[in-house]
Amino acid sequence: MVRVKDPAVRSLLIDRAAQMLAAREPVTLRSLVAGTGVSTMAVYTYFDGMDGLWRAVRQEGFTRLAARLAAVPPSADPVRDLAALGAAYLANALDGPDLYRVMFDAAFGLEDAAAADDTLHRLVRGVERATAAGRLRDDVDPLELAAQSWTIGHGLASLVATGPLPRRALAHGVPLLTALFAGAGDDPVRCRRSVERGWRPLLPGSRSGSADSGFSDAGPAGTAPEDVT
Amino acid sequence: MVRVKDPAVRSLLIDRAAQMLAAREPVTLRSLVAGTGVSTMAVYTYFDGMDGLWRAVRQEGFTRLAARLAAVPPSADPVRDLAALGAAYLANALDGPDLYRVMFDAAFGLEDAAAADDTLHRLVRGVERATAAGRLRDDVDPLELAAQSWTIGHGLASLVATGPLPRRALAHGVPLLTALFAGAGDDPVRCRRSVERGWRPLLPGSRSGSADSGFSDAGPAGTAPEDVT
DNA sequence: CCACAATACATAACGTTGCTATGTTCTGAG
DNA sequence: CTCAGAACATAGCAACGTTATGTATTGTGG
Structure with missing residues (x-):
């Protein structure tokens, strides 16, 4: 009577959503499940719709x-x-x-x-x-x-x-x-x-270098070692 | 040859968008122009699409x-x-x-x-x-x-x-x-x-009272007049 | 061991979204 | 007055999230 949903599918979808998010690809219902083998209904079985998916991603x-x-x-x-x-x-x-x-x-x-x-x-x-x-x-x-x-x-x-x-x-x-x-x-x-x-x-260059631009010139904040003591 | 677009329509749509935003109504192309007399194409003549509208709202x-x-x-x-x-x-x-x-x-x-x-x-x-x-x-x-x-x-x-x-x-x-x-x-x-x-x-109650909730109890920040001197 | 019932899942359709194509109306310069 | 071009309305498109319907699968009571 009690069928347990596969947790692997759950985290697969969450991870894939986070991955697509990081890749700046639009996360849509169909693009999310494309290539995963699961159908669009999986999102509803596991998350009750896209809102639930976003809730889960937020949690992640x-x-x-x-x-x-x-x-x-x-x-x-x-x-x-x-x-x-x-x-x-x-x-x-x-x-x-x-x-x-x-x-x-x-x-x-x-x-x-x-x-x-x-x-x-x-x-x-x-x-x-x-x-x-x-x-x-x-x-x-x-x-x-x-x-x-x-x-x-x-x-x-x-x-x-x-x-x-x-x-x-x-x-x-x-x-x-x-x-x-x-x-x-x-x-x-x-x-x-x-x-x-x-x-x-x-500060140095520990991780990913995203190229921000700023409004126009939001200020040089790099070099001023003494303004608060 | 040069037709000038009506600035009134522009600000009308921007104001309406901001108003719908404040009313927490979803701002869609069709719901935006509904009741204004202008058609959906107006958004394209004035803003070049929804992205342009959001840009204008941002500016506003x-x-x-x-x-x-x-x-x-x-x-x-x-x-x-x-x-x-x-x-x-x-x-x-x-x-x-x-x-x-x-x-x-x-x-x-x-x-x-x-x-x-x-x-x-x-x-x-x-x-x-x-x-x-x-x-x-x-x-x-x-x-x-x-x-x-x-x-x-x-x-x-x-x-x-x-x-x-x-x-x-x-x-x-x-x-x-x-x-x-x-x-x-x-x-x-x-x-x-x-x-x-x-x-x-x-602090007192100068303006709109939105009912926030917080995660669960994000802390009483109201009464502590002396922690930094 | 088997049949039933409920869950998991796939397919197809529906309403709405932003957007584009097409046709019509209206304006303003020559 | 004429007519090119801008403004606008209507209709249609693909894609979105969601729902409805049908099929397969699984755990369990008889």
């Missing part, structure tokens, strides 16, 4: 993000780790800008809301570590500071990955996070060094 | 934003004015979340790129005023600080207007901007007061 996006954040190794410097978390967040967004966009497409809900919360919770724990280490004033609410860090990360990701700012604007992350954490109690110069260390993996 | 979004920013009266406190600019930016985004989204839909270009640059340039001038008034260190690049303020504004707008953060998360703008400007040289307590003044119009 958060899963990948969580994996990225989990891969950040904790060091002895919790502030550096916070910046590294932000850098990992941005690296994930830049790796798949289109996937990142559907992640924040409010039109579709999430299948497992806890997966999305996990993103923020990991940041919260990072802040708590920094507070426990005495780097931050102990009256700062970890949840608030985490949300503020997220705001900076998402703003940067949104403007760079899918927006008008050029890739070198990623360098803004350093002064922004430095100002935030220093404002939360960390020693300014020490904070700057920690953030720079955590942010470093994002 | 930036025009409205520019008008909002221009309506911010300069005061004697340039840092307060910077925060007020950010508040106006967010108020505009919250007034029409869907319009705000298409503004940053990179799929369509802009007809007049200068209109978009105007947004950033107004911020740049605000920073220059603050520097000239001696509130900021004079080695800060106005363009950079403006871009960083924009990052905060866009991150907050994106996460609140069309994302998972509840409306009360707007309060994060105060500590974020305070940290940024204080990090750029302003006196911390004075900065805080200035930012709070500029940000105030956003």
Whole structure:
């Protein structure tokens, strides 16, 4: 009586959708199933239509993000780790800008809301570590500071990955996070060094080079090592 | 030989599209022209298709934003004015979340790129005023600080207007901007007061109350008057 | 072990989408 | 006044997501 749907087909379709998304090919019902052997009805058996598919893709996006954040190794410097978390967040967004966009497409809900919360919770724990280490004033609410860090990360990701700012604007992350954490109690110069260390993996040329253009000239953000101390 | 197209029809369609967008009705070619007396071909005569219409709508979004920013009266406190600019930016985004989204839909270009640059340039001038008034260190690049303020504004707008953060998360703008400007040289307590003044119009209940939900509990950001000084 | 019932899946059709082709109306310069 | 060309309406096209219908497959109760 109970037939179990093949999970392999599910993840096959999700992966293929994410892949087509990354390749900037239009993801349509028919183009999605073309070449997979399954018919268009599979999308309805497994996802209840395209909306369900997008919901699943959105979920997959958060899963990948969580994996990225989990891969950040904790060091002895919790502030550096916070910046590294932000850098990992941005690296994930830049790796798949289109996937990142559907992640924040409010039109579709999430299948497992806890997966999305996990993103923020990991940041919260990072802040708590920094507070426990005495780097931050102990009256700062970890949840608030985490949300503020997220705001900076998402703003940067949104403007760079899918927006008008050029890739070198990623360098803004350093002064922004430095100002935030220093404002939360960390020693300014020490904070700057920690953030720079955590942010470093994002700057050189670690990953895919998407060619952004910007509105016209959104500003040289690459070279200005001293504006916030 | 030269027939001039009626500009009234143009703005009629743009306004109607923006209106339908705000009403969360799907904007389709046929639904757009329905009831206007013009036929579907008008969209092609005036906009060269739907893509052109979206481009025009995007432009309209930036025009409205520019008008909002221009309506911010300069005061004697340039840092307060910077925060007020950010508040106006967010108020505009919250007034029409869907319009705000298409503004940053990179799929369509802009007809007049200068209109978009105007947004950033107004911020740049605000920073220059603050520097000239001696509130900021004079080695800060106005363009950079403006871009960083924009990052905060866009991150907050994106996460609140069309994302998972509840409306009360707007309060994060105060500590974020305070940290940024204080990090750029302003006196911390004075900065805080200035930012709070500029940000105030956003907080009470000045405009439309959209019912956001958040992932599950994205954090109480409403009451914490002292975390950054 | 077998027959039944429900699920999984394929095929075909439906309504709607953006768009184009064709024909008609109207404008404005020569 | 004439007529080339722009503006516009109507009709039709391929492609989209979805639904309806029919077939195959599978787990289980008799």
